[in-house]
Amino acid sequence: MADIRSPFLGLLPLPERQAITRALRTETVGGLVLLGAAVLALIWANSPWSAAYASVRDFHFGIPALGLDLSVGHWTADGLLAVFFLVAGIELKRELVVGELRTPATAALPVIAALCGMAVPAALYLATTTAGGGSSAGWAVPMATDIAFALAVLAVLSTHLPAALRAFLLTLAVVDDLGAILIIAVFFTSDLNLWALAGAIAGLVLFYLLQRLRVRGWWWYVPLGLAIWALMYNGGVHATVAGVAMGLILRTTRDKGEEVSPAARVSHLVHPLSAGIAVPLFALFAAGVNISGPALGAVFTSPEPLGVVIGLVVGKTVGIFAGTYLAARFTRAQLNPDLAWADVLGLSVLAGIGFTVALLIGELAFPGGQTSEHVKAAVLVASLTAAVLAAVLLRRRNTLYRRLYEAETLDADHDGIPDIYQHTPTAEDTTARTDGRPT
Template structure:
């Protein structure tokens, strides 16, 4: 009697080692950025295909949770719900930087903080200038302010084989401050009529979340239901629901107690980051980036003042803001540039900061109410981010080539002298570059 073969389960769960490998890959910026890029490409192709009506129908399909008083479209669920997970991870990263990272001391924080603030202010100013001179609406002033850290770090990771590690650290710190600025802008300027009872409930939930952390209470069954309740109350209060995510991220403890292998913030970030990078942000991109890219639509990007202001803000505004902010801070304060970096590196990084995808698309949806205007602004975000990414890739590839030449020259010199190779990438002084 022959033994029956075990049946294969279609679309079943992957084996544990494979799931672990995929999760670990999604924790890297390169893979997360590529998944995000793939989702955006699918959205663009789908929205401009003969099946575009199906795309719109799915994006506008409504379903809700009556117990939480929610009835949202699929597009709004991804923007208000799934992005809260992205902002939770951003909040944890911000807390870590404030407690143990680059932002913990004024001396190390000064340059990236000034660069981030100027990198938000100058694009907003350029948008206002372009929109006002063209007789357009000023409502979109905040759209070109945000840098998409996943895309930016993915581009940097693909290019960087010999660039100094300090460049990535600078970009990370800049992006953390940039995220904080975007969150504050969303909370202050894009809040609808407030429901103070719901807002008070959300605040009470955050206080309870804080108390549980202080008492060292562990167990997901405490925090997951509480987090969902805080998010729902925040949404119903009129404040954008993603603020709940970053608030909980900032409350989570990022320092280890004696005997702890990881802090609560590190554990949550480790568990949630793959879902954020592999599901939450790509699904948001799938339903936010589906805009028309016909000749007429692209014509509006460069003809209408609002989308043109977004493109100029992302491309020119970020370069001027980040680079000049860094230079002026180093020139007129006690802050100094990391000796591993040259000013040409900062210029390339400033161009990279013009990639403003995820948060820029979200702010575009919040800033405008007319569907046609929203589509044009989204197209402008895509065009501006693409131009910024291409320009940054050219600049940083040249810098990478230069560092590679220095690396090879030093290796040849050390081989000839018989000295062991102790070269560290980027260890040259900036004057040698």
């Protein structure tokens, strides 16, 4: 029997399209809130009340006896972003179990594209800083894509990207997040406290056993999750790793009689908290950088921030586009005939928006000092540049996108199922979902 495969960026199976739509709806709203928080941070930090901004950001509180006497900025980076990475871990698990990453054939293109989209920016950063005599410490800063910020840009532009293009962007961001997590865990770990780290690992083992034994009840998991987070922080590993570890442990498949899986239930409850509160608060206290003339000039004259700008704007575009094109040629994947490689180029440019995780890695790579502020400014400048360039490219194709989007969503008989799926049914459309999300 011939191998019948859907074209690359073709029509998604209906259950997958429904899951993607639900996930991206929350991300888009959260991205708009994130955009507002970043703008507020810049206005506040460059206003006559900038001293108040610094005072709030640097205010310390916590429990010193537990090693948790942190500044507000530190709490948002190590505490609230753990919630963001918990959601990222759940989404990664879902992609591995039932999504685009579940089989080598479907995973090859987005994984290769994402890896190239991380490797090329890092290489360009290192080339720039080496040539300019700068520090190589920030090589990982331009490697991350901020899916929420990218979707916010799409919402502001009022584009009608087909579901397959949005799904491809989401999968790229998921793989990006995994790369960022591994980088943070491996390269930004210092002064290990083995006892605390052992306690965190023991907590994760207990978390796993509770899932395996089908133990239910938030009163088990919330205190245990907080203990794992605190132990991970005191163990010397960045506390956000605890969030993604718990996300990966949560069960993604549902048992008989369950309406939704534990992972889907937690994601439904926590995702709005992550997108609407945790990430915007982090942005509020991380994006408040000086945007005076000299500060912006340093972005293009100092090797470290210049490397970040080149890495995000040029490296992401070249890496993702070239990786996707070569992987498609190697796997003989056929591009959806309704689309063109110009659409992949537009997505590649959009992926240069590297806000949340890029700012986090920038803080870890350059803790304090003028270089840290310049690198943060570079992330903002690069993200804005990528957004403008992507807007130009994607808006040119928006007439086509609107036609494809309307065809995907048309439901003339009002039965809740888009007509396109009734006209071209596939075996995947009727396959029962196993990720615990209602269809």
